[in-house]
Amino acid sequence: MTPTRTQTSNPLTATFAGLRDLLRPRAPIGTLSPQDRLDGMTCLITGANSGLGLGTARILAGLGARLILACRSGIPETAELLKRETGNPHIEMVRLDLADFAAIDRCCAELRDRGVKLDRVILNAGVVPPKAIRTAQGFEMMFGVHFLGNMRFVLGLLRDGTIPNEVFADAGAPGGIPRIVCVGSELHRSAPPLDLATLGQFVEYGTMGSMQQYGHSKLAMLMFCRELMQRLQPDGRIQVAVHYLCPGPVDSNIARGTPAVFKPLLNVVKRLLFASPEKAAEPVVYLTAAQAIEGRTDIYLHLMSRKAPAEPTDDAALRRQVWNAGLRMLEMEGV
Template sequence: MSDKNNSTYGNPVLATLNGIVDLFRHKEPIGEIRDSDRLDGLTCLVTGANSGLGKAIAIDFARRGGHVIMACRSGIPEAGEEVKQASGSDKVDMVKLDLSDIQAIRACCATLKQQGVRLDRVVLNAGLVPQKPLKTKQGFEMMFGVHALGNRVFVQQLLHDGSIANSSFAESPNAEPGKIPRIVFVSSETHRSGTPIELDSLGQPVEYSAMGSIAQYGHSKLVMTNYAMELSRRLNPGNTVEVAVHALCPGPINSNIAREAPKAFKPILKAVMGLMFASPEKAARPAIYLSSSPDVEGQTGLYVHLMVKKDAAAQALDPQLGRAVWTRMQTLIDAHSH
């Protein structure tokens, strides 16, 4: 399938450079973030919220009056105390979540269910770029396992348990206007440079160099974005949006996502990121907008790069491929469910 937005497939360097250039291009923003866009009375879960982008999102949500649940692999409870201090809110809790382990994901969901948590906003931010090939506990390629499969298991379990407010999966009544839950995936423009999705090899460990890790990162984000769009279609089959699902690219971020980069590259990365990349607070704007703005109430399936609405890559939007990937991922999950 051809798509002018897919011209960077297989070229992660070009995709990354395009992302940096986009920082300086003037495009009409999808909307604006207002101080009046509040989250009072809403429960908001953010994954990977112990540092960087996720922490910035958590702080903003708490400032807007939301009850924030920081789902993290580490940083408990120190990061939670820092978010409380920075936001001036004590409505901040933490829960342990390791997206690289299916059983750990289900344990996290079980904790939330036991506590009676009902989520109004879920921001799937957690991510990583290992310097060498790694496997999840169940043997999947690590970035695929965290960004695609891990998020799939997490969201699916939350829906099944009724932990997402007004979830039709839990036979809840239709969402009231202004109270439609929203699920927001933090993707990346590198999903356009990721190797195309091949069902037979989906999730299998792959070998790559330190530089080649970006290509695999893009592939994992492509699968994740494909899943997000299919999830949107499945949760909202009619004309009524019951659970909004969106995806975004925050642009290059001056954060610790490259914490596992080779030591030789770290000084260069630190200098470049400090000069060219946005702070986590600025990069958080698309996630904040899609989570809090009333302007997108009743919409679903949006993809936002920086603050500009655009189409995701063709493979991410393809409904037929979306159904096939959904089925294949379920098969992989079922094989490790016992």
């Protein structure tokens, strides 16, 4: 079945479209079977100390995965909590701050030096500050974390062979195809077209402009991920599968910077319409564990249904330009 495609003009309509989708009948891509286990597989989850990441980690631990939780905080108490809750002893943590290139490089080096080989990488960490703030390198925070931080982290893992592949590291996976699962947002549809002349420039915004910048950062992230997907199958043979999803509204603390005057209304909306982290994790877990999609790549899910990403991400030339712009900002050599 051909995935559906929708486009929205602004963050408000994108938000209402997402809420409408919660109530609209839709065909799910599938469900996990008892055979969809992760025993013996090593899965890394960014931002797994709270919200969607923690909910995902809790489910994957129950599926037998060896978990590495890459987080800024909650170390080591998050791992200890999950071990007690799930009975899975194979849970550990590494420190990762996607807003700082040096911290990203340290995390990649630690995993490489320990000889870690990752079967699954879930790019879950996200931020929504109430006003514009800078990363350690001076980029706007959401753009710096969602696009640049994830790009540097994933390329570091690929180049070190921590994610086994023959494209970046000449170190193919001995078993199944590794997967990268990117947590995006339907708000990428509301972002203005990416302007390569100004991409990466710091922008000022307040509470009312944060969602537009969030959509912009998620569009850039999806551009990177879809270009990565293409590069990881240079001869048509998938080296690493890359999938994407929007989990819908999640009852998490990602909007913890919301001004106090709006929090009572936000709390009411969250109670009525937002899914729990464990419920919202369904598409993340499916793309991570389902054997039914083994040997496939480039699946985008909104909730549990297939959907086509926004049309700009289909533009191969634009994706390459965004990729190259990202490399220049990261001061990394071309690939």
